[in-house]
Amino acid sequence: MSYAIIGFGKIGHALARAFARNGIEVAVATTRDPESFAADAAAIGPTIIPKPLAEAVKADTLFLAVRFESHPEVAKALPDWEGKTIIDAMNTQAPLEELDGLPSSAFVAKAFTGARLVKGFNHLVAAVLDRDPAVHGGRRVVFLASDNDGAAAEVGTLAENLGFAPIQLGGLSEGGLLVQARGKVWGRLIFKDLVKFD
Numbered sequence: 001m002s003y004a005i006i007g008f009g010k011i012g013h014a015l016a017r018a019f020a021r022n023g024i025e026v027a028v029a030t031t032r033d034p035e036s037f038a039a040d041a042a043a044i045g046p047t048i049i050p051k052p053l054a055e056a057v058k059a060d061t062l063f064l065a066v067r068f069e070s071h072p073e074v075a076k077a078l079p080d081w082e083g084k085t086i087i088d089a090m091n092t093q094a095p096l097e098e099l100d101g102l103p104s105s106a107f108v109a110k111a112f113t114g115a116r117l118v119k120g121f122n123h124l125v126a127a128v129l130d131r132d133p134a135v136h137g138g139r140r141v142v143f144l145a146s147d148n149d150g151a152a153a154e155v156g157t158l159a160e161n162l163g164f165a166p167i168q169l170g171g172l173s174e175g176g177l178l179v180q181a182r183g184k185v186w187g188r189l190i191f192k193d194l195v196k197f198d
């Protein structure tokens with residue numbers, strides 16, 4: 001399984017640090033030449049590999065860590081996303097009318113034709129997601145929601161491998177709304193920094 005983080009800002013850095021902490025290789029990409037953020041990636045760890053976007057999208061599983069308005073541009077990087085898993089870590093200010101009345105991640109799924117979409121890793125501020133998820137003998141919770149149970153389970157395993165405790169919330173229109181931050185309407189689980197003790 002290969003991984004990529006699209007967007008290397010605050011959330012991209014936090015995710016990259018989780019991969020580095022666990023020695024898991026991940027490509028990182030932005031609109032810029034990878035040379036321009038190579039030193040930044042190297043400072044996080046040797047498993048963080050800067051790539052051009054066109055190369056990074058070859059990964060099996062990709063985190064979307066760009067501003068919501070940039071996701072249609074990312075979607076153009078491939079003619080179709082069959083066989084890929086997209087993890088939507090984005091939140092949006094867009095009003096409901098601009099999202100065709102859909103949950104924000106269902107709207108994103110339409111842009112990435114053929115992909116299996118999982119909403120997740122979006123409910124915490126970047127500074128908290130950035131921290132080591134091992135807390136007082138427990139693990140920081142990340143919430144996952146998807147209309148594809150298989151994809152949700154796979155991303156759950158990835159979340160565990162990154163040191164987090166995944167909690168599955170069900171479909172995008174059900175549990176997904178609990179972690180949807182859209183405009184000034186915040187799902188009830190947004191910003192809830194929870195720790196799970198097994």
Ligand SMILES: NC(=O)c1ccc[n+]([C@@H]2O[C@H](COP(=O)([O-])OP(=O)(O)OC[C@H]3O[C@@H](n4cnc5c(N)ncnc54)[C@H](OP(=O)(O)O)[C@@H]3O)[C@@H](O)[C@H]2O)c1
Binds near residue numbers: 007032074
């Ligand atoms: N910040 C938070 O606390 C937080 C918390 C939860 C969720 N989120 C969500 O996470 C997402 C990212 O937030 P952020 O704070 O990390 O934003 P950010 O710091 O502005 O980073 C955005 C990144 O996306 C890259 N980018 C922009 N357009 C791109 C494109 N077309 N293709 C590839 N890369 C592109 C930017 O790089 P270049 O412009 O240099 O190409 C930059 O590295 C947002 O949707 C936000 O709502 C943020």
